[in-house]
Amino acid sequence: MFRYIIRRLLQMVLAFFGTTLLVYWLMFAASGDPIAALAGEKPLSPSVRQALIQEFHLDQPFIVQYLYYMRDLLTFDLGVNTSGRDIGQIVATAWPYTLKLAFIAFIFVVVVGITLGVIVAMKRGGVFDTVVLLLTLIVISIPVFVIGSTLALFGAKWGLWTTNVGGSGKLLAYLVPALVLGSLSLATAVRLTRSSVGENLRADYVRTAKSKGLKRSRVVGVHVLRNSLIPVITFLGIELGGLMGGAIVTEKIFNIPGIGFELAKAIGLEDGPTVVTIVSLLVIVYLLMNLLVDVLYAVLDPRIRYE
Amino acid sequence: MGRHSQSIVEKESSPGPDDGGGHLLEVDDLYVEFRTGEGVAKVINGVSYHLDAGETLAVLGESGSGKSVTAQAIMGILDSPPGFVTGGRILYQGKDLLKVGEAERRAVRGREISIIFQDALSALNPVFTVGWQISEALRKREGLSKKDALERAVELMELVNIPAARERLKSYPHQFSGGMRQRVMIAMALAQQPNVVIADEPTTALDVTVQAQIMDLLGELRREMNTAMILITHDLGVVADVADRIAVMYAGRIIEHADVHALYRSPAHPYTLGLLNSIPRLDDKGKTLRTIPGLPPNLTKIPSGCPFHPRCRFVRDVCRSEVPPSLDLGGRQSACHFARELLAGELEPTRKEPEL
Amino acid sequence: MSDQNALPPADSVVALAEGEAGAGRARSLASDAWRDLRKNPIAIISAVIIVILVLMAVWPSLFTGADPAACDLSRSLQPPSSEAWFGYNLQGCDIYARTIYGAKASLQVGLYSVIGVAVIAIVLGMLAGYYGGWADAVIARVTDIVLGIPLLLGAIVILSSVELDGVWPVVLALALLGWTSPARIVRSSVISAKGQDYVQAARMLGANDKRIMMRHIAPNAMAPVIVVLTIALGSFISVEATLSFLGIGLKGEISWGADIADATGRVRNALGPVLFPSTFLALTVLAFIMLGDAVREAFDPKLR
Ligand SMILES: Nc1ncnc2c1ncn2[C@@H]1O[C@H](COP(=O)(O)OP(=O)(O)OP(=O)(O)O)[C@@H](O)[C@H]1O
Numbered sequence: 021m022f023r024y025i026i027r028r029l030l031q032m033v034l035a036f037f038g039t040t041l042l043v044y045w046l047m048f049a050a051s052g053d054p055i056a057a058l059a060g061e062k063p064l065s066p067s068v069r070q071a072l073i074q075e076f077h078l079d080q081p082f083i084v085q086y087l088y089y090m091r092d093l094l095t096f097d098l099g100v101n102t103s104g105r106d107i108g109q110i111v112a113t114a115w116p117y118t119l120k121l122a123f124i125a126f127i128f129v130v131v132v133g134i135t136l137g138v139i140v141a142m143k144r145g146g147v148f149d150t151v152v153l154l155l156t157l158i159v160i161s162i163p164v165f166v167i168g169s170t171l172a173l174f175g176a177k178w179g180l181w182t183t184n185v186g187g188s189g190k191l192l193a194y195l196v197p198a199l200v201l202g203s204l205s206l207a208t209a210v211r212l213t214r215s216s217v218g219e220n221l222r223a224d225y226v227r228t229a230k231s232k233g234l235k236r237s238r239v240v241g242v243h244v245l246r247n248s249l250i251p252v253i254t255f256l257g258i259e260l261g262g263l264m265g266g267a268i269v270t271e272k273i274f275n276i277p278g279i280g281f282e283l284a285k286a287i288g289l290e291d292g293p294t295v296v297t298i299v300s301l302l303v304i305v306y307l308l309m310n311l312l313v314d315v316l317y318a319v320l321d322p323r324i325r326y327e
Numbered sequence: 328m329g330r331h332s333q334s335i336v337e338k339e340s341s342p343g344p345d346d347g348g349g350h351l352l353e354v355d356d357l358y359v360e361f362r363t364g365e366g367v368a369k370v371i372n373g374v375s376y377h378l379d380a381g382e383t384l385a386v387l388g389e390s391g392s393g394k395s396v397t398a399q400a401i402m403g404i405l406d407s408p409p410g411f412v413t414g415g416r417i418l419y420q421g422k423d424l425l426k427v428g429e430a431e432r433r434a435v436r437g438r439e440i441s442i443i444f445q446d447a448l449s450a451l452n453p454v455f456t457v458g459w460q461i462s463e464a465l466r467k468r469e470g471l472s473k474k475d476a477l478e479r480a481v482e483l484m485e486l487v488n489i490p491a492a493r494e495r496l497k498s499y500p501h502q503f504s505g506g507m508r509q510r511v512m513i514a515m516a517l518a519q520q521p522n523v524v525i526a527d528e529p530t531t532a533l534d535v536t537v538q539a540q541i542m543d544l545l546g547e548l549r550r551e552m553n554t555a556m557i558l559i560t561h562d563l564g565v566v567a568d569v570a571d572r573i574a575v576m577y578a579g580r581i582i583e584h585a586d587v588h589a590l591y592r593s594p595a596h597p598y599t600l601g602l603l604n605s606i607p608r609l610d611d612k613g614k615t616l617r618t619i620p621g622l623p624p625n626l627t628k629i630p631s632g633c634p635f636h637p638r639c640r641f642v643r644d645v646c647r648s649e650v651p652p653s654l655d656l657g658g659r660q661s662a663c664h665f666a667r668e669l670l671a672g673e674l675e676p677t678r679k680e681p682e683l
Numbered sequence: 684m685s686d687q688n689a690l691p692p693a694d695s696v697v698a699l700a701e702g703e704a705g706a707g708r709a710r711s712l713a714s715d716a717w718r719d720l721r722k723n724p725i726a727i728i729s730a731v732i733i734v735i736l737v738l739m740a741v742w743p744s745l746f747t748g749a750d751p752a753a754c755d756l757s758r759s760l761q762p763p764s765s766e767a768w769f770g771y772n773l774q775g776c777d778i779y780a781r782t783i784y785g786a787k788a789s790l791q792v793g794l795y796s797v798i799g800v801a802v803i804a805i806v807l808g809m810l811a812g813y814y815g816g817w818a819d820a821v822i823a824r825v826t827d828i829v830l831g832i833p834l835l836l837g838a839i840v841i842l843s844s845v846e847l848d849g850v851w852p853v854v855l856a857l858a859l860l861g862w863t864s865p866a867r868i869v870r871s872s873v874i875s876a877k878g879q880d881y882v883q884a885a886r887m888l889g890a891n892d893k894r895i896m897m898r899h900i901a902p903n904a905m906a907p908v909i910v911v912l913t914i915a916l917g918s919f920i921s922v923e924a925t926l927s928f929l930g931i932g933l934k935g936e937i938s939w940g941a942d943i944a945d946a947t948g949r950v951r952n953a954l955g956p957v958l959f960p961s962t963f964l965a966l967t968v969l970a971f972i973m974l975g976d977a978v979r980e981a982f983d984p985k986l987r
């Protein structure tokens with residue numbers, strides 16, 4: 021277990037530096053003039069220009085720039101954006117909204133996804149199963165922003181739910197956006213749970229459990245479920261990381277001032293520093309979730325833990 | 328609790344109310360079919376056998392003859408669908424298990440009749456410790472506390488000769504060797520002190536040396552605990568020392584049934600004869616071993632008449648058209664039209680190489 | 684980002700690759716699969732939708748006489764009529780015409796990115812699988828790095844730094860980020876094919892590496908790769924639309940994503956401008972994903 025985690029941790033550190041380096045390089049070095057990449061088409065005053073060179077150490081070799089940048093990022097010294105606002109401030113204000121949204125979406129995915137998946141797995145081949153499978157296929161096929169835009173449209177037209185959440189603290193306002201954000205993960209979770217439970221129901225150990233004289237509810241609820249949930253939980257862990265990044269679409273549609281909203285805004289304003297910083301932060305979150313999932317996997321599956 | 332205050336070994340042997348010469352367990356004219364996309368496979372076609380308290384019945388037959396399916400039908404753990412019991416009775420202590428409700432059926436499982444599976448690695452749940460799995464039924468069905476149940480699990484593991492039992496309580500199945508895993512499986516099957524243990528090819532997945540150990544262990548435990556056992560195998564070699572009686576299965580039927588010595592001395596069915604001829608013996612070094620030619624029948628298209636006729640060296644016309652009834656030959660039965668002649672050594676082969 | 688989930692779990696496709704044995708069996712499996720596919724209504728429906736979409740992309744004038752760029756503000760938001768079947772959008776453009784013409788960009792992006800992904804995945808996957816050792820290790824680490832970047836976020840970064848015209852920036856971004864799971868599938872198919880007797884035999888007979896890979900291994904690895912690429916094509920179209928919706932995707936092309944963004948951004952009570960392109964987009968993605976699913980089912984020996 022310990023060696024497994026250490027090995028994964030090393031791989032993760034490598035992936036982390038590789039990934040952030042790649043993002044950083046794409047943002048700055050890939051285009052000829054890093055200042056132009058940072059500032060977009062906006063004309064810059066010489067003083068802002070100087071500040072940017074200072075901040076990103078643009079007078080240094082590329083790899084040194086990157087290391088400086090990583091040091092700042094890891095110490096949460098996020099610098100200022102092209103219009104002089106403190107990026108750390110922006111992130112700090114936006115973060116709670118995204119967390120709230122992603123958390124509600126995650127609850128949706130976990131509760132509804134697993135429950136529905138187990139139910140369909142037990143009634144494999146029935147009408148309900150077929151309908152749910154078809155629905156999940158459709159949800160997987162429709163891009164999230166289309167689901168979001170359509171729901172927003174219906175909400176606005178008939179006043180069913182608010183489409184302008186804004187900085188609202190009301191949990192209720194987040195329900196529809198969270199459902200939109202989680203829709204793809206939800207559909208995938210249903211399918212994954214269904215196939216995992218279905219596979220395990222046919223496993224030999226189920227017969228053993230039955231022949232001990234256990235109740236069916238215990239055979240399914242303890243023996244089958246504990247095994248089936250290993251891939252599902254692994255998937256869900258990675259999804260939680262993904263949901264944060266996916267929020268960019270949902271937050272834009274429902275006007276929620278979270279991380280994704282700020283990212284979309286920064287893209288529109290061609291505000292390079294903010295884009296790189298937010299993307300890097302999201303990548304860090306994503307990678308951390310991946311690591312967490314690896315640990316979780318080892319905890320859940322003894323065959324890996326003791327390999 | 329009462330059941331468990333005494334040691335496992337000195338368990339009461341009475342199998343319960345003995346209703347006038349009835350057997351402890353009796354399978355009577357059982358039919359099972361599997362309905363799959365490719366058609367209906369008639370897997371069990373009128374199997375009957377019985378088991379009395381404390382004795383061992385060996386069920387023998389080639390792969391696919393329906394030995395395991397019969398066992399699953401007895402346990403009530405057939406995969407259904409696609410498997411369905413379409414006829415017959417399974418009497419335990421005089422009560423038809425096919426007629427009772429699910430709760431009553433469940434009460435029999437594990438506590439009255441339990442089963443040891445062939446492949447312990449897949450039969451054990453990979454994500455729970457062996458201690459947990461052995462003690463599970465004790466906690467859930469016998470009402471033992473977690474601590475007491477684990478204590479029992481240690482006793483059971485010691486009973487099946489797992490060294491350092493207490494330390495291994497928290498190990499997972501994949502951390503055991505094949506032989507040790509099968510011992511865990513046996514401990515689990517014995518946990519609720521059943522009257523009948525079905526051992527479904529308990530040694531097939533193991534090394535030859537370990538096979539002998541496991542068979543010895545089973546024989547020993549069975550004697551000590553006075554448990555009746557159905558030993559399913561396709562290896563005639565292991566049967567002789569362990570079993571009292573043998574039932575030979577072919578294409579979902581019992582085609583011969585006799586006590587061990589009678590059957591070894593003089594088989595009353597050409598199929599059994601073929602099986603016996605295919606075991607290597609020390610005293611006939613010179614002769615080549617004869618295996619039974621051909622393959623077991625496709626169960627969606629069982630041959631007409633005697634299902635064995637396409638592979639039989641003694642085949643006659645009647646074998647192709649008429650299903651042989653089970654002939655009573657005085658304490659033994661055979662489903663061959665010419666069982667008496669075969670026993671008397673008067674049956675001539677009709678061909679060297681059977682038509683295939 | 685989460686669009687990556689639209690790809691099937693790599694394992695199931697890998698299992699499919701490993702279920703095949705020799706080239707002969709692969710061929711009979713393929714013909715069985717083909718027979719299966721022709722009988723599968725889902726596969727047929729998806730194929731028909733895809734054919735229609737391709738026609739729309741190649742000859743849009745076959746479907747509409749209207750000019751998608753001829754907009755007239757005086758017709759802004761007029762409802763559907765016999766003139767304009769889907770009505771007019773805010774700028775007074777014919778929604779039906781724009782929807783028809785929008786197919787081209789989506790299909791182009793999907794097709795080109797999938798070709799790019801296929802090339803990268805097949806080259807890297809074969810190198811890693813056939814040579815193993817350090818080549819495998821290096822490629823595995825690079826895969827880890829790219830997997831660490833969620834597709835949507837990575838595409839945003841790439842798109843905000845490259846300066847190319849038309850569909851190429853999006854194609855570049857998708858190809859650079861999307862090859863990881865197809866490459867893993869190629870790698871494991873190659874590893875399982877490499878172990879087969881006939882490949883060993885060809886090696887002993889002195890066939891060179893390139894020939895072995897082309898003649899013996901590539902055909903075996905094809906089926907699972909085709910499945911995953913078909914599904915990827917659908918999800919790439921979906922990501923392209925999402926990027927265009929966010930305003931960083933296609934520039935200067937008629938795109939469903941951009942049109943949907945335009946229609947939701949300002950007016951919130953006109954259904955037509957949102958619903959029509961949305962429906963076409965969803966149908967397109969659905970068709971590819973369903974077709975990929977059907978192909979996988981046809982090839983999966985376990986489901987037979
Ligand atoms: N779940 C199932 N679905 C379909 N057919 C089945 C199923 N279980 C068993 N069968 C069929 O029933 C027949 C008898 O199987 P069974 O497992 O009883 O054979 P067996 O005598 O135990 O053989 P072995 O020595 O290989 O264990 C086989 O032809 C098998 O294909």
Ligand SMILES: [Mg+2]
Pocket residue numbers: 394395396527528
């Ligand atoms: Mg069997």
